Amino acid sequence: MFKKKNSILWLAMTAALTACGGGGSSSPSPATTSTATTTQATPSSGKAVDGYLVGSTVFCDVNKNGVFDAATETTTTTLAGGAFTFAAGCSGTVVVTGGTDATTNYAFKGTLKAPAGSAVATPLTSLTADTGMTAAQLATALGLPAGTDVTKLDPADGSHQNLLRTTLAVQQIVQQLANTLGTLAASSDTSGIYTKVANAVAATLLANPSLPMFGADGSVNLTVLTAAAKGAVASMAADSKFNVFTISDANLAAMAAQIGAQAQQFLNASDADLANLASKLQNPAAAPIDTTATTAYLALQSDSVRINGNQISYASLTAGASISTPTTFGLDFSITGAPAIDTVANLALELVEVGGQSRVLQLMIDKVNIKNVNGQLSIVPDATAKVYVYGHTGSGNDINLTLNDLTFKPITVTNNSLTLNYKSLVNKVLASVDNTTQTTAQKFTSITGEFKIKVAIDGLRVRNLDGAAALPSTAITVTGSSPVQSVNGVGVSGTLTIQ
Structure with missing residues (x-):
């Protein structure tokens, strides 16, 4: 009886070893070999585009607070053609500040954002980053063809001229509102105000899906633009770091009308005129928007x-x-x-x-x-x-x-x-x-x-x-x-x- 039990036990052990890759071989089995594995990070790349932004700071905003946290987040710099790369990849929102617009040679004073995985960071992707607005909703709101994904297309590559017109028009709106509201608030944080304006534009478009900001005829809906400006003013008023200021509805509408007229020029410009128009309308030395409609x-x-x-x-x-x-x-x-x-x-x-x-x-x-x-x-x-x-x-x-x-x-x-x-x-x-x-x-x-x-x-x-x-x-x-x-x-x- 004892011998029989030992025989059965031996057969069971042999079957178990065979199942694990063992056996009678004298060479070490895979089951008994320890192998160390190393996970390679996948780099992620993109372009910062207003015109192409060169020398801009780009960081991966993992916690989506809009602020670079050196302990947990990585940063890089844009090169020629607005190109940037995160060697270790980026799973957060891409944030771009500073640098120079290669088309106009003007310093970039705004903040571009893009959702993780985007091929570009532009004024349009800024409306979809951390706002809840999808690329499909944005395409409808800006009169772009159905299916346009602004996070994947480079508007400045020469193959997407209508998208470039729309990009420059949105940049004119957001940057001019940020510049003007920053002046009223006596604030130099134009980059931070830019984000508030972009978020207000996105919120207004989401709240009014049947009212596109840009018409098929190249027009700008001033009702929508004025509502977005009012939303940006309210957002700044709720933030204690900005000085309190007031602006009447008449002056706000007058400001929006002037900015809308500038944006409309981009929407209707010929391909050959876009660069020249950007140099004129985005010149930081130009007179600021007049917000005194009732007195001047x-x-x-x-x-x-x-x-x-x-x-x-x-x-x-x-x-x-x-x-x-x-x-x-x-x-x-x-x-x-x-x-x-x-x-x-x-x-x-x-x-x-x-x-x-x-x-x-x-x-x-x-x-x-x-x-x-x-x-x-x-x-x-x-x-x-x-x-x-x-x-x-x-x-x-x-x-x-x-x-x-x-x-x-x-x-x-x-x-x-x-x-x-x-x-x-x-x-x-x-x-x-x-x-x-x-x-x-x-x-x-x-x-x-x-x-x-x-x-x-x-x-x-x-x-x-x-x-x-x-x-x-x-x-x-x-x-x-x-x-x-x-x-x-x-x-x-x-x-x-x-x-």
Whole structure:
């Protein structure tokens, strides 16, 4: 019995060893060999993009408090092309500060953030980092194509120009709000305020999913932008490290209108003009946004416009006014206080015939430099400014024309009076069109009939003469222009009977 039990025990031990990789071999079995293993960290890389940011500090914000914690978090620096790498990887939010924008050579004063795993850190990814906003929600809110993932695409690589326009427009909004609110709070922490503004923009977009900030026509929704600005002000007021300041709703709306007009210029700029526009609008030496809408502002004299040298009040224009064939349209500005004005504006005129030949004429002059110099307005088209023209009649071929040479002086300024030389513009169009569109152009020389008229200007805040309210929001889009050219700012409209 004893021997039998020992035999059974031996067989059981042999089976157990065999199952573990043992056996009768004299060589060591894997089960009895100790092997040390080493886990290799996987590096993570990305790019910091406004333009490409060089020399910026980048850290991996593991605890998402927005502050670099040297004991637990890693940091690196951006190189050429905005490139950065975390040798040990980064599982937290990527945060970028400082450095220089390689496109403009201006110091970067904001804070970019990006969710873990992002290929880029941009003003757009900042709206999705730690805010609860998804890339899909952001694409809808900013009018980007469905499926656009801003955390994966490099807007400055030359293959995503529409995304670059949107990126620069958002950067203009967030940075300008941060700069302006920092001035009001007497704070130099522009980088910290930038994050508050970005979070306020994201919160506003999330709360208003049916109100995109950017329209398909390249417009900026000022209601959404003003709400975001108000949210940023409230966020700063709740933070004890910022000085308390107040800003009226009227001034807040005026500030948002100016910033929105700047952002809109990016949305509608041509590919070739983006870098030049960034250098102009993002220049830290430019005059700050004016937040004193009720004490320092522009208005139109006598609350009227000037046509053929005659003043026509808003009320008369709304009710319907009669004029002879137009030769000039004018805006005579009245300056109250000393508003800080240093902006690039677009100016547009639209005539739409009521009945008749169904004529439509749209004229837009882009990149008009406007400054207030000791109470006198300097209004000068940029050297690269263009005139966009669309003409339509009931018969004939439509006109789609871009004039690149403005030496014929389509606008002139004397003593704060701006004159749009309608007759010289039409004559220039006549001289520039081909035989197929000349008949259409000729129908806008000695025109008669009833027309709806709109005059619009963006990038410039204009109020009623008493300063109580801004001129109505007015938009004009040049039909058929590519890329789309539009003016979405303030202006006047009404009806003209041309005799």
